[in-house]
Amino acid sequence: MKKDFNLDQDDLVGLLKQTGVIMEGHFLLTSGRHSTCFLQCAQLLQYPQHAEKVCRLMAEPFRDENIDTVIGPAMGGVILSYETARALGARALFAERTGEGKMALRRGFRVEAGEKVLVVEDAITTGGSVQKVLDLLAGTGAEIAGVSIMIDRTSGQVDFGVPLKTLLSMEIESYAPEDCPLCRKKIPLQKPKD
Secondary structure, rough: OOOOOOOOOHHHHHHHHHHHOOOEEEEEEEOOEHHHHHHEHHHHOOOOHHHHHHHHHHHHHHOOOOOOOOEOOOHHHHHHHHHHHHHHHEEEEEEOOOOOOOOOEEEEEEEEOOOEEEEEEEEEEHHHHHHHHOOOOOOOEEEEEEEEEEEOEEOOOOOOOOOOOEEEEEEEEEEOHHHHHHHHHHOOOOOOOO
């Protein structure tokens, strides 16, 4: 039986709402900024059938690029890298944060010079985690095919200097803590990744 992997923007937004990805309140983002909206993509990725569908869509623009390795930043990129790599017939890795806030390959993972690599991430606000993975890869001699993102919270404002493909672009405002109107209203700050 052939699986249907077509999903338009409305279907994707519906799937995000159905699985509880889109949350509203006062949130601390990984970037340190505050927002009225948080995207907990892990809520969707806990369902293998949804993860497979979304990752096949993330892989599609890179299908003819002969990708050797797909890598994502832990934690959001772990399942995404695995499922996207599976869709591309590639190897899946993930990078982990160091004590200095950089990304590193651990667990014996290596990327060799000349490997063609695709970077994946669930959602970006500033693109900091993706940039740290790209910085890590710059020292390996790997060829970066591009970056594939499930949700871009910046509406295309981030430029990594490589091809960037997103499934969904959303303009979600975020604030520096000192400029946050929710803090001024004394609305409790939530840390949804805790």
